[in-house]
Amino acid sequence: AQTVTQSQPEMSVQEAETVTLSCTYDTSENNYYLFWYKQPPSRQMILVIRQEAYKQQNATENRFSVNFQKAAKSFSLKISDSQLGDTAMYFCAFTLYNNNDMRFGAGTRLTVKP
Amino acid sequence: DTGVSQNPRHKITKRGQNVTFRCDPISEHNRLYWYRQTLGQGPEFLTYFQNEAQLEKSRLLSDRFSAERPKGSFSTLEIQRTEQGDSAMYLCASSLERAGYNEQFFGPGTRLTVL
Numbered sequence: 001a002q003t004v005t006q007s008q009p010e011m012s013v014q015e016a017e018t019v020t021l022s023c024t025y026d027t028s029e030n031n032y033y034l035f036w037y038k039q040p041p042s043r044q045m046i047l048v049i050r051q052e053a054y055k056q057q058n059a060t061e062n063r064f065s066v067n068f069q070k071a072a073k074s075f076s077l078k079i080s081d082s083q084l085g086d087t088a089m090y091f092c093a094f095t096l097y098n099n100n101d102m103r104f105g106a107g108t109r110l111t112v113k114p
Numbered sequence: 115d116t117g118v119s120q121n122p123r124h125k126i127t128k129r130g131q132n133v134t135f136r137c138d139p140i141s142e143h144n145r146l147y148w149y150r151q152t153l154g155q156g157p158e159f160l161t162y163f164q165n166e167a168q169l170e171k172s173r174l175l176s177d178r179f180s181a182e183r184p185k186g187s188f189s190t191l192e193i194q195r196t197e198q199g200d201s202a203m204y205l206c207a208s209s210l211e212r213a214g215y216n217e218q219f220f221g222p223g224t225r226l227t228v229l
Contacts, residue, residue, distance in 0.1 A: 004156075033215055037220075043222065044117075044220050044221060044222040044223065045157075045205070045220040046220070047218075047219075050215075050217070052215070091156045091157070093156070097215075100145065100147065100159075100162045100169075100170060100216070101159045101162075101170065101172070102147075102157075102159060102218065103159070104156030104157050104158070105156050106154065106155050106156050107154075107155070107156050
């Protein structure tokens with residue numbers, strides 16, 4: 001079975017600084033996707049960034065980038081130049097190729113302080 | 115607004131009552147998913163539809179739960195004889211089928227409280 005673990009329940013960062021959220025996962029499969037979702041307070045979940053397991057290059061989306069270590073089964077999210085609007089729950093998620101059962105971690109609550 | 119919508123946003127009910135939630139996906143999306151999210155946890159997959167066919171159900175979906183998607187458009191999730199343990203946020207998501215990867219777009223959720 002696939003599992004996703006986020007070991008940091010809460011984190012905080014000063015505005016404009018950089019923060020890294022950790023995620024590890026467990027699978028015996030080789031083809032899969034990893035995601036980071038953001039869930040702002042009382043708002044719906046949106047996709048921040050995704051990574052295909054077959055790609056060695058780390059995905060980037062503007063201020064968001066990942067450090068994907070396939071052998072270590074690690075998938076961390078780096079947020080650069082943090083903004084107040086980044087305050088949210090962040091969920092790491094995993095799904096197998098052509099599968100619809102997405103597995104989520106327990107989440108990390110990030111607070112960006114002014 | 116052309117995103118995923120869910121109604122109601124909040125539902126308070128007494129133990130033993132039946133409740134029904136509705137999800138309207140993005141119009142061109144043929145896949146629709148239901149998740150449950152309890153406090154302090156990430157979403158847990160319940161079931162998904164491709165068009166009107168329910169193709170997968172999690173073991174979390176007990177006999178008291180039933181989901182439908184008539185005509186492959188909106189979907190309903192019904193919980194019969196609610197229990198306090200059913201209290202959670204119920205999330206709906208939709209996606210457009212593509213080989214390998216289907217980005218799921220989430221709705222705002224329905225928060226259920228069972229007294």
